[in-house]
Amino acid sequence: MKHLIFGFFFGLTATFAQADLKVFATVPEWGALAQEIGGSKVKVYNATNAFQDPHRIEAKPSLLAQARQANLLIAAGADLEIGWLPLVLRDSGNATIQPGRPGYLEAAGLVNRLEVPTTLDRANGDVHAAGNPHIHLDPRNVLKVGEALAARMAELDAPNAAAYQAGYQSFAGKWQAAMARWQKEAAPLKGVPVLVHHASFAYLLKWLGMTEVGALEPRPGIEPTSGHLSNLLARQQTLPARMVLRAAYQQEGPSQWIAGKTGLPAVLLPYTVGGTPEAKDLFGLFDDTVQRLLKGAR
Amino acid sequence: MQKSFAMAALLAASCGANAASDADLAAIRAQIDDMKKTYEQRIATLEQKLVQAETQAKTAPAPAAPAAPAAPAAPAAPTADSRPVAAAATGASGFNPEVSLILQGQYKNMKDVAERGITGFVSAGGHDHAAGAIEGISKRGFSVEHTELVLAANVDPYWRGQAILALADGEVEVEEAWFQSLAIGHGVGLKGGRMRSGIGYLNEQHPHKWDFADAPLMYRAMFGEHASYAQDGLQLKWLAPTPVFLEFGAEVGRGASFPGTDRNRNGAGAAAVFAHIGGDVGVSNEWRAGLSYLKTKASARGAHFEDINGAEALGSFTGDSATWLADFVWKWSPNGNPKYRNFKFQTEYFSRREKGDLTCSDDEALGNACDPLADGSSVSSHYKTRQSGWYAQGVFQFTPQWRAGLRYEQLDSGTRDFGVNAANLVVDSYRPKKASVMVDYSWSEFSRVRLQVAQDKSMQGITDNQLTLQYVMSLGAHGAHKF
Known part of the structure; x- marks a missing residue:
C-alpha cells in the first residue's frame, strides 16, 4: 500500500516534471518561432491559421479551453486581436497569462512600428492606435521578438533556461544567414x-x-x-x-x-x-x- | 532673453574686437563661459529627461488593457516611422477607462394593441394601465429606445470593472455594474455587482449584439421587457483544465427582478447554476451547448388577469419559480475565417414551473368575480403552472457586409392550475408563435442597419405583421465580442 501511494506521487511529480511549457500563440508566425526556440521543451497551440483574418475571429470555446492551460501567451499586439483576445484572457481564469504578467508577451511592443497614426479617428477606418501590427514580415523584427521570447521562456521555465537560450542562438545563426540570402535574392x-x-x-x-x-x-x-x-x-x-x-x-x-x-x-x-x-x-x-x-x- | 543678450554681447564684442582692452576681453570670455555653462546645463537636463522617459517606457508594464488605446509600449527611440500618437495616453488621463457609446434606434410599423403581452403568460411588466406600459415593445413609429454607455477598465492587477448605463428620457438605468477577477487563476472567475446572469445563451448579450431587432418571445415571457435576467449578486465560474471547453458557474443574488420580486430579506433571493460545453469540429465549425437552472421566489407579484366576465382583476402570486434553460449554438465559416462568409445557428428552450398561492383582488374597486360587491374582498387559491417555449434561428453572412436571417419561435402556455380561482379568472390556453426574417448591412464592424419583417401571433386572435428598420452604431473603444 505504502509503495503504491509513493509510486502514485512519484508518478505524479514525474508527469509534472515532464510537463512542457504550454505556449498559446494568437498567430501562426509566433507559434512557429516559439517552436524554433523551444523545440521539444514546448507545446505550442496556434489560435489562428493562415487562412483566418486575425482581426476577425471570435472568442470561441476552444480558445478559452486552450488559454486556460497556457503558461505563456504570445500575441501580435498593437490591437490586432482586440476583437477577441481580451475576452479570451479574462474568461480563461488563467492569472499567469494576463497582460502585465510574465506569461503575456506582445510582439509589436518589442519593435519600432510603422504607420503609427497621429490622430485617432475611426473615420480613417479600423486604425490601430499603436501602429501597424503586422510586424513579422520584416525578418529583423522576428529576431528581436525571438530574443525576448527566449528570455521569457527561460524566465517561466527556469530548469530549461539554457535550452531556450541555445535554441534561440541556433535559430538566430540560421536566421542571419537566411536574411543575407533573402536580401541578396x-x-x-x-x-x-x-x-x-x-x-x-x-x-x-x-x-x-x-x-x-x-x-x-x-x-x-x-x-x-x-x-x-x-x-x-x-x-x-x-x-x-x-x-x-x-x-x-x-x-x-x-x-x-x-x-x-x-x-x-x-x-x-x-x-x-x-x-x-x-x-x-x-x-x-x-x-x-x-x-x-x-x-x-x- | 538671456540668449539674445548673450548673442548681442557676442556681436558687439566681435565688432569692437580691435579696440578691446584686456579687461574687455576677459569680460567677454566670462560671458561666453556663462553662456556655455547655461547651455550645457540645459542639454544635461534634456538628456536626463530623455533617459527617464526611455526607462519609464521600458519598465512600464505592457498596456494594461489591450482594448485601451494605450501608449505605444516601448520603441527604444522614436523614429520617423513610429511616432507616438498625438493623443497618446500621458499623465493621469491615460488611466481613463475605455468608453463606448451605443446608438440604437428604430422605425416600427405594427398594430396598435393596448397592454401588449403574450397570451397565456403573466406579464412581467406588472400591472400598469398606462399606454405603452411595456417600453420598447409597444412603441410604434420612430423611437430611440435607450442609449448605452459602457465604461470599463482594469482596476488594478487583480480586478477589472465595467458599468453599462442605459440612458433614456428622464432616467439613467444601471444595467450592469460589476467587478471581475483577473488574478485568481486555476480557471476560477469571480464576478460581483449587478450583472446579467450567465444562464442561457442570449441572456448576457445586450440588444446591440442581437441578430434580430427584438428578443425572442421566450426571453420576454421569461424575464420581461429587458429580455434578460439581471440581478445584484455574485457569480463564480470555473473552467475545467480540459482540451474540451467545459465551464461551470453558480450565482446568488438579490433576485429582485421578474419572475421573482424584491422581498426585503437577508440571504439570497435567487440562485442560478449553469454548465457549458463546447469546442471545434474540424477547422470550420465551432459549437457551444449549455444547461442552466434559475430558482427564485416571488412575494405578491402582481399581474393583470381577466375575470370570467371580461372585467379586469389583479392576481398576486406568492411562491417559488424555477426555470430550466437549454441552449445550443453552432457556427460555421470556411476555414474558420468568418470575415467573408459565415453561418450561425442558435436555439434555446426553456421550461418554467411556478408553485404557490394566487390572490385575486380588485384594485380598481369596480367589482369583479373576486370582489363582486366592490368592497375590497379577495379570493386566495392554490397556483401551479408549468410552461415552456423555444426558438431557433439561422443567420447567414454571404458577403462581408450583408447578412440574412430567419427565426421561428413558439411558446406553450402549458398547464395552469389556479385552484378555486379557476372559477373566477380566465385561464388562457394558447401557443404563441412568431416568425421573423431579417436582412442587415454593415458598413464596418461599428455600424449596421437592419430591416426585419415579422408575423407575430403572440396574442390570441391577433396576427400582427410587423416591420422594423433599425440601426446600431458603436462609438469609441472596440469591445470584444462573446462567442
Missing part, C-alpha cells in the same frame, strides 16, 4: 511599386525597399468598393504599380479585378506560416514570399 525588388489589399505588408515592403502605391481597401478594415478600385485603376496611368499583393486569408476578388483590368500579376503571399504549401515554417515563409515577389516582378 530580393535585390531586384528594390523600388518596385505595388498595390496591396490591406496594409498587411508594410514591414515587408520597407525591408525590401519596395514602395506601396495604394491599398485596395479604401480605409483599413473597410472592404474594397468598386469606386475605390476604379480610382486605383485610373491612378495606374500616373503612378503605375507592378503587382497586386494579398495575404492568403484575403479575398481574391478585388486583386483579380485589378489584375484583369491592368494585366498586372495578382500575387498571393503566404503572409504567415501555413499560408502556402511552401511556407511550412518561418524560413519557408520568407523563402516563398521572396520567390513569389520575384516571380511577380518579372
Whole structure:
C-alpha cells in the first residue's frame, strides 16, 4: 500500500516534471518561432491559421479551453486581436497569462512600428492606435521578438533556461544567414511599386525597399468598393504599380479585378506560416514570399 | 532673453574686437563661459529627461488593457516611422477607462394593441394601465429606445470593472455594474455587482449584439421587457483544465427582478447554476451547448388577469419559480475565417414551473368575480403552472457586409392550475408563435442597419405583421465580442 501511494506521487511529480511549457500563440508566425526556440521543451497551440483574418475571429470555446492551460501567451499586439483576445484572457481564469504578467508577451511592443497614426479617428477606418501590427514580415523584427521570447521562456521555465537560450542562438545563426540570402535574392525588388489589399505588408515592403502605391481597401478594415478600385485603376496611368499583393486569408476578388483590368500579376503571399504549401515554417515563409515577389516582378 | 543678450554681447564684442582692452576681453570670455555653462546645463537636463522617459517606457508594464488605446509600449527611440500618437495616453488621463457609446434606434410599423403581452403568460411588466406600459415593445413609429454607455477598465492587477448605463428620457438605468477577477487563476472567475446572469445563451448579450431587432418571445415571457435576467449578486465560474471547453458557474443574488420580486430579506433571493460545453469540429465549425437552472421566489407579484366576465382583476402570486434553460449554438465559416462568409445557428428552450398561492383582488374597486360587491374582498387559491417555449434561428453572412436571417419561435402556455380561482379568472390556453426574417448591412464592424419583417401571433386572435428598420452604431473603444 505504502509503495503504491509513493509510486502514485512519484508518478505524479514525474508527469509534472515532464510537463512542457504550454505556449498559446494568437498567430501562426509566433507559434512557429516559439517552436524554433523551444523545440521539444514546448507545446505550442496556434489560435489562428493562415487562412483566418486575425482581426476577425471570435472568442470561441476552444480558445478559452486552450488559454486556460497556457503558461505563456504570445500575441501580435498593437490591437490586432482586440476583437477577441481580451475576452479570451479574462474568461480563461488563467492569472499567469494576463497582460502585465510574465506569461503575456506582445510582439509589436518589442519593435519600432510603422504607420503609427497621429490622430485617432475611426473615420480613417479600423486604425490601430499603436501602429501597424503586422510586424513579422520584416525578418529583423522576428529576431528581436525571438530574443525576448527566449528570455521569457527561460524566465517561466527556469530548469530549461539554457535550452531556450541555445535554441534561440541556433535559430538566430540560421536566421542571419537566411536574411543575407533573402536580401541578396530580393535585390531586384528594390523600388518596385505595388498595390496591396490591406496594409498587411508594410514591414515587408520597407525591408525590401519596395514602395506601396495604394491599398485596395479604401480605409483599413473597410472592404474594397468598386469606386475605390476604379480610382486605383485610373491612378495606374500616373503612378503605375507592378503587382497586386494579398495575404492568403484575403479575398481574391478585388486583386483579380485589378489584375484583369491592368494585366498586372495578382500575387498571393503566404503572409504567415501555413499560408502556402511552401511556407511550412518561418524560413519557408520568407523563402516563398521572396520567390513569389520575384516571380511577380518579372 | 538671456540668449539674445548673450548673442548681442557676442556681436558687439566681435565688432569692437580691435579696440578691446584686456579687461574687455576677459569680460567677454566670462560671458561666453556663462553662456556655455547655461547651455550645457540645459542639454544635461534634456538628456536626463530623455533617459527617464526611455526607462519609464521600458519598465512600464505592457498596456494594461489591450482594448485601451494605450501608449505605444516601448520603441527604444522614436523614429520617423513610429511616432507616438498625438493623443497618446500621458499623465493621469491615460488611466481613463475605455468608453463606448451605443446608438440604437428604430422605425416600427405594427398594430396598435393596448397592454401588449403574450397570451397565456403573466406579464412581467406588472400591472400598469398606462399606454405603452411595456417600453420598447409597444412603441410604434420612430423611437430611440435607450442609449448605452459602457465604461470599463482594469482596476488594478487583480480586478477589472465595467458599468453599462442605459440612458433614456428622464432616467439613467444601471444595467450592469460589476467587478471581475483577473488574478485568481486555476480557471476560477469571480464576478460581483449587478450583472446579467450567465444562464442561457442570449441572456448576457445586450440588444446591440442581437441578430434580430427584438428578443425572442421566450426571453420576454421569461424575464420581461429587458429580455434578460439581471440581478445584484455574485457569480463564480470555473473552467475545467480540459482540451474540451467545459465551464461551470453558480450565482446568488438579490433576485429582485421578474419572475421573482424584491422581498426585503437577508440571504439570497435567487440562485442560478449553469454548465457549458463546447469546442471545434474540424477547422470550420465551432459549437457551444449549455444547461442552466434559475430558482427564485416571488412575494405578491402582481399581474393583470381577466375575470370570467371580461372585467379586469389583479392576481398576486406568492411562491417559488424555477426555470430550466437549454441552449445550443453552432457556427460555421470556411476555414474558420468568418470575415467573408459565415453561418450561425442558435436555439434555446426553456421550461418554467411556478408553485404557490394566487390572490385575486380588485384594485380598481369596480367589482369583479373576486370582489363582486366592490368592497375590497379577495379570493386566495392554490397556483401551479408549468410552461415552456423555444426558438431557433439561422443567420447567414454571404458577403462581408450583408447578412440574412430567419427565426421561428413558439411558446406553450402549458398547464395552469389556479385552484378555486379557476372559477373566477380566465385561464388562457394558447401557443404563441412568431416568425421573423431579417436582412442587415454593415458598413464596418461599428455600424449596421437592419430591416426585419415579422408575423407575430403572440396574442390570441391577433396576427400582427410587423416591420422594423433599425440601426446600431458603436462609438469609441472596440469591445470584444462573446462567442
